[in-house]
Amino acid sequence: MYTPKFLIISIFILFVVGSVSAQVKEQQVPRIVEKEGRHALLVDGEPFFILGGQAHNSSAWPGMMPQVWSAIDAMHANTLEVPIYWEQVEAQQGKFDFSLVDMLLKQARERKVRLVLLWFATWKNGSSHYMPEWMKREPAKYPNITGKNGQAVDSPSPHAKAAMEADAKAFTEVMKHLKQVDQQHTVLMVQVENEPGAWGSVRDYSAETQKLFEREVPVELLKPEILKALSKSVEARGTWTEVFGKDADEYFQAWSVARYIGYVAAAGKAVNSLPLYVNAALRDPISNPSANNYESGGPTDNVIPIWKAAAPAIDLLAPDIYMPECEKALKVIELYDRSDNPLFVPEIGSGEEYVRYFYPVLAHGGIGFSPFGIDDNGMGEGKAETETRLASISQEYVMAGPMMRELAKWSFEGKIKSVVEREDHANQTIDLGSWEATVTFGASRRSTVQTNTRPIGKAMVVQLGENEFIMIGTLCHFTFKPTGANTGKTWQYLKVEEGQYENGTFKLLRNRNGDETDWGGPRFGAVPCVLHTTLVTR
Numbered sequence: 001m002y003t004p005k006f007l008i009i010s011i012f013i014l015f016v017v018g019s020v021s022a023q024v025k026e027q028q029v030p031r032i033v034e035k036e037g038r039h040a041l042l043v044d045g046e047p048f049f050i051l052g053g054q055a056h057n058s059s060a061w062p063g064m065m066p067q068v069w070s071a072i073d074a075m076h077a078n079t080l081e082v083p084i085y086w087e088q089v090e091a092q093q094g095k096f097d098f099s100l101v102d103m104l105l106k107q108a109r110e111r112k113v114r115l116v117l118l119w120f121a122t123w124k125n126g127s128s129h130y131m132p133e134w135m136k137r138e139p140a141k142y143p144n145i146t147g148k149n150g151q152a153v154d155s156p157s158p159h160a161k162a163a164m165e166a167d168a169k170a171f172t173e174v175m176k177h178l179k180q181v182d183q184q185h186t187v188l189m190v191q192v193e194n195e196p197g198a199w200g201s202v203r204d205y206s207a208e209t210q211k212l213f214e215r216e217v218p219v220e221l222l223k224p225e226i227l228k229a230l231s232k233s234v235e236a237r238g239t240w241t242e243v244f245g246k247d248a249d250e251y252f253q254a255w256s257v258a259r260y261i262g263y264v265a266a267a268g269k270a271v272n273s274l275p276l277y278v279n280a281a282l283r284d285p286i287s288n289p290s291a292n293n294y295e296s297g298g299p300t301d302n303v304i305p306i307w308k309a310a311a312p313a314i315d316l317l318a319p320d321i322y323m324p325e326c327e328k329a330l331k332v333i334e335l336y337d338r339s340d341n342p343l344f345v346p347e348i349g350s351g352e353e354y355v356r357y358f359y360p361v362l363a364h365g366g367i368g369f370s371p372f373g374i375d376d377n378g379m380g381e382g383k384a385e386t387e388t389r390l391a392s393i394s395q396e397y398v399m400a401g402p403m404m405r406e407l408a409k410w411s412f413e414g415k416i417k418s419v420v421e422r423e424d425h426a427n428q429t430i431d432l433g434s435w436e437a438t439v440t441f442g443a444s445r446r447s448t449v450q451t452n453t454r455p456i457g458k459a460m461v462v463q464l465g466e467n468e469f470i471m472i473g474t475l476c477h478f479t480f481k482p483t484g485a486n487t488g489k490t491w492q493y494l495k496v497e498e499g500q501y502e503n504g505t506f507k508l509l510r511n512r513n514g515d516e517t518d519w520g521g522p523r524f525g526a527v528p529c530v531l532h533t534t535l536v537t538r
Contacts, residue, residue: 030188032275032315032342032367039342040412041275041367043114043188047408050188050368051397052116053390054081054347056377057124060100064378065107067386071374072113074387076397078404079114079188081346081370086121086170087132093166096173098181108186115187116346116370119174122167122260123196125281126295128156135166142166145198146206155198158256158297159209168267175268190274191346192265195281195320196257197298202291203253213252217243220309221255229305253297254306262311275315278307279346282319285331301335308340320347320372321357326422326455329357337364347372352392356458359418359472362411363460392456399472399528403501410462410470421457421476430461432469434486435535437461437478444477444523459524467494471531473524480521480535489537493517497532506532 030043040047053075055068060082072080082104090096101117108115120130128136128144135142142163145153156163171192178187203209217240221227224234230251232244240248265276283294285301294300299307299317307317319336323329337343343366348354350371361369371393376386387394400407410416419428421441430437441457442449452475459473471478482489496512512522512531522531 028185029273030185030275031273034339034342035412037339038365038412038414039367040365040408041188041342043185046405047412048188048367049362049400049404049408049411050079050114050116050344050370051075051077051400051404052079052081052346052368052370053077053374053393054118054370054372055083055375056373057083057120059375059377060084060104062100062103064375065103067375067378067381069107069111070383071376071386071390072111074383074390075371075374075394076401077113077374078397078401079116079368079370080108081116081118081191083118083120083194084174085130086119086167087130089174090132090170093132093134096170096177098174098177101174101177102181105182105186109184116189116191117174117178117187118191118194119171120194121171121192121264122156122163123193123257125195126155126197126199126298131156131163135163143206145201145204146209147201148205150205151201153198153201155200157204157206157209158253158260159204159206159212164260164263168264171264171268172271175272175274178274179272185274187274189315190268190276191318192268192276192278192314193261195279195295195298196261197281197295198253199295202249202296203256212256213240213248215239218255221306223309226305226309250291250296251303251306253291254299254303255310257297258299258307258310258314262313265311266313269313276313277316277318277344277346278311278314279318279320282321282323282332284323284328285335286328301332304336304338304341316342316344318344318346321345321354322347322349324349324351324353326420329354330360330420333357333360333364333366337366342367344368346370350374350390350393352456353454355392355396356420356456358393358396359458359460360420362407363416363418365411365414367408395474395527399500399530403530406501406504407462415463416460417463418458418460420459421452421455423455425451425455428459430459431483432461432463434466434482434484436481436483438481439473440477440479441475442477443475443525449477467535469533469535471522471533472528474528475524475526477523478521482537486537491535491537494534494536495532496522496534498529499532500530506530 124130143157145155147153227234236243240252244251280299281295283300428439439459442451457475459476462470496517499509
């Protein structure tokens, strides 16, 4: 059969263009996008939600990794957060060893799991214990902080230029190596340092640092919008004390730490544009204590504007949540969900009282959620014990995994609303426009509700249309009431379908048209399930 030459050429062009497009999509660097104040992490060009788990601090070694992967398997996580250590990467000055990085990449790819790498370098929980030995042996060149009364403080000085430059050089080599060996982007993001700041001193009071403190505040911080966000006069000018008053010491420390880490981050980003973030050891978001009561200088909620000005190469500031109380945890989520800051929870407790916050993170447009310390940390825990310990988060990831892309998209679009059971176990309401959903917490059967012994219930609703919803929850009971344009109308469930998502499509398991929706509305037990629900007025 004769085929015209122009047709052969056209087919060839289409084939080449299609192949190139596929390769471009496959090789797209993960990136964070913003629209109308909401954010999404794009992986392979599509919204991605990190169903994560973070290993213990000292677990990224060959002999420890089987336990880590066992925990990831038990959780059904799609991403492992795992440290890499400056002291291992550059054990000898100027000589770089990426064997642990390469091991992590290989093992993650074998399991089809993504990675978030945690750069443990100048700071790890306020100290410098992961600096290489060759730096620890020269304290004069790489000094720690001096306290207000002249005492030694176990925390690196953010004014040590030699340390900053050495850190930036090593981090650049890490990022350069990743660009060379990870073109399929197994690594989604990189955390720069770990919970930076200082315990035991609000700032460095050494003689050299005091001279810097007595200088005028940098012009970058004197912009009206920044001063206003810090509750200071927009006309203020002068030294740190003159501009910031009682907050001067803490704000100076935050600026100094952020500038140091911003320098390191900018050096790495110059060779590899992967998203970068810094995690925060939090302060109490309700009582607003003085800086003597928490890790001063890190990206706590009160100094986020300073960090944004000082470290523009950092894509987001992320809260480590170890406050189980509902009022505090929800306030932290609210404070870090900003139009200029994507919400990501890289560390949170793994108990059931923490797992409930998975839903509010999605509802706030978050890009990921990751319990800390998922592996047994060398304690000899068996597989069955690991699975039991991680059962609560595992159930959520089993539910969310097949619909992760859909959840990430709905989260980005602002279609998700959630409630969690509070300590008083009170009912919660969700405004859905023409409907109001009331959520009662506890195991229920017909009209009887057995209150949960602990506040671990949760619910979320995805609004697909005016009368169409995806409902997900545990240990709770929904009832609906027509409001708005529907006020006063009679109504009923048109359909309540239980099922799961597969390849972007909802697959029906069963219709709930009997006891499962009578007696007030749908009920959810201890294991989360997905209900596709449509309401109709009559």
